[in-house]
Amino acid sequence: MPSNDKRGQFDPVPDPARRRGSVVLRHKQAQTPQADRYLLDSHEGSGFTHTDPWRVLRIQSEFVEGFGTLSELGPAVSVFGSARAHRDSENYAHAETIGRILAEAGYAVITGGGPGAMEGANKGAVSAAGTSVGLGIELPFETGLNEWVDVGINFRYFFARKTMFVKYSQGFIVLPGGFGTLDELFEALTLVQTEKVTSFPIVLMGTAYWGPLLDWLRGTVAAHGAISPSDLNLVKITDDPVEAAQLAMAHGNGNGNGHGLPKE
Ligand SMILES: C/C(=C\CNc1ncnc2c1ncn2[C@@H]1O[C@H](COP(=O)(O)O)[C@@H](O)[C@H]1O)CO
Numbered sequence: 001m002p003s004n005d006k007r008g009q010f011d012p013v014p015d016p017a018r019r020r021g022s023v024v025l026r027h028k029q030a031q032t033p034q035a036d037r038y039l040l041d042s043h044e045g046s047g048f049t050h051t052d053p054w055r056v057l058r059i060q061s062e063f064v065e066g067f068g069t070l071s072e073l074g075p076a077v078s079v080f081g082s083a084r085a086h087r088d089s090e091n092y093a094h095a096e097t098i099g100r101i102l103a104e105a106g107y108a109v110i111t112g113g114g115p116g117a118m119e120g121a122n123k124g125a126v127s128a129a130g131t132s133v134g135l136g137i138e139l140p141f142e143t144g145l146n147e148w149v150d151v152g153i154n155f156r157y158f159f160a161r162k163t164m165f166v167k168y169s170q171g172f173i174v175l176p177g178g179f180g181t182l183d184e185l186f187e188a189l190t191l192v193q194t195e196k197v198t199s200f201p202i203v204l205m206g207t208a209y210w211g212p213l214l215d216w217l218r219g220t221v222a223a224h225g226a227i228s229p230s231d232l233n234l235v236k237i238t239d240d241p242v243e244a245a246q247l248a249m250a251h252g253n254g255n256g257n258g259h260g261l262p263k264e
Contacts, residue, residue: 058156058157059157059160062155062156062157062160062161063160063163065153066135066153066155066160066161066163066164067167069151069153070133070153070164070167070168073108073131073133073151073168074106074107074108074131075106075107075108075170075249076107076108076109076110076131076133076168076169076170077102077107077108077109077110077169077170077171077172077173077245077248077249078109078110078111078165078169078171078172078173079095079098079099079102079109079110079111079117079118079121079172079173079175080111080112080117080118080172080173080174080175080177080180080181080184080185081095081116081117081118081120081121081174081175081176081177081181081205082116082117082175082176082177082178082181083112083114083115083116083117083118083143083177083178083180084115084116084178085115085116085117085120085175085176085177086116087119087120091116091117091120091175091176091206092116092117092119092120093120094117094120094175094205094206094241094244095116095117095118095119095120095121095124095175095241096120096121096123096124096127097124097241097242097245098121098124098173098175098205098241098244098245099120099121099122099123099124099125099126099127099128099130099132100124100125100127100128100130101124101128101241101242101245101246102124102125102130102245102248102249103124103125103126103127103128103129103130103131103132104128104130105245105249106130107130107170107249108125108130108131108132108133109121109122109124109125109130109131109132109133110133110134110135110164110165110168110169111133111134111135111149112134112135112136112137112161112180113133113134113135113136113137113145113146113149113152113154114134114136114137114143114145114146115143115146117175117176117177118134118146119146119147119148122134122146122148122149123146123148125148126148126150131150131151132148132149132150132151133149133150133151133152133153134146134149134151134152134153135152135153135155135161135164135165136149136152136153136154136155137154137155137156137158137161138154138155138156158183162184162187165184166187166188166191166197169200170200170201170248170249170251171200171201171202171203171247171248171249171250171251172184172185172188172200172201172202172203172248173203173205173244173245173248174202174203174204174205174210175205175206176205176206176209176210185202185204188200188202189202189231189234189235192234193227193231193234199234200251201236201247201248201249201250201251202234202235202236203235203236203237203238203244203247203248204235204236204237204238205238205239205241205244206237206239207237207238207239210237211237214232214235214237217232218232
């Protein structure tokens, strides 16, 4: 703290405070130029739009865009899985079958809009003339939305994007995948476990891939008391893509409004 900082001492002439909306700035903090000066001084560049308060507007716009685009979607299931699944792989084929079965049953298919398993699921949905949705994410190694996405939204923020998957799907199907897929799986499990959302089907596709994870959750995590053994009932596991689709549609109500935002 600088030595001329007079905080805590009586000051008959208090430093003028600067107000920025609901934010009050005092002392040295009040000496920063006003935001509108940045705006009007074109020579100062547009760097201010990358500050946190401005990011809030960007975040808000992602929610507005997502809600606005998806609110009329109808019943939907989200399909997750590795961005790296090759087109000739079993996982890609399973994703494609799952996308097709869901679309044939009248469900929209929502994916991350990227390559691999996401592309397979979107392709399957299109093959059955279904609604194929991709919620893309801005990444440094971006590949863009796959060609089978008919309704695409690009997000900068993972958390805004994840809200859309949860809000607009009746079920999740999780094919083998890496950190991204695990993140999506555990986000869903946490929301259901903590009752932030009404329970919905979470289906793991592939016993050889996911079985050891379930064994670890049961044998180590539950055994440590870090989760309840009953928490493992939140997931179903299968090797059959048709069964995976059926399990994910088990809670379908045909209303198409997902199960709402996480409770406050
Ligand atoms: C890594 C590559 C492309 C990345 N492009 C992605 N586009 C959209 N969504 C993505 C992308 N990468 C990850 N995701 C999300 O995470 C899940 C897959 O992640 P994983 O780590 O590959 O399992 C997926 O469900 C997406 O929602 C090109 O190699």
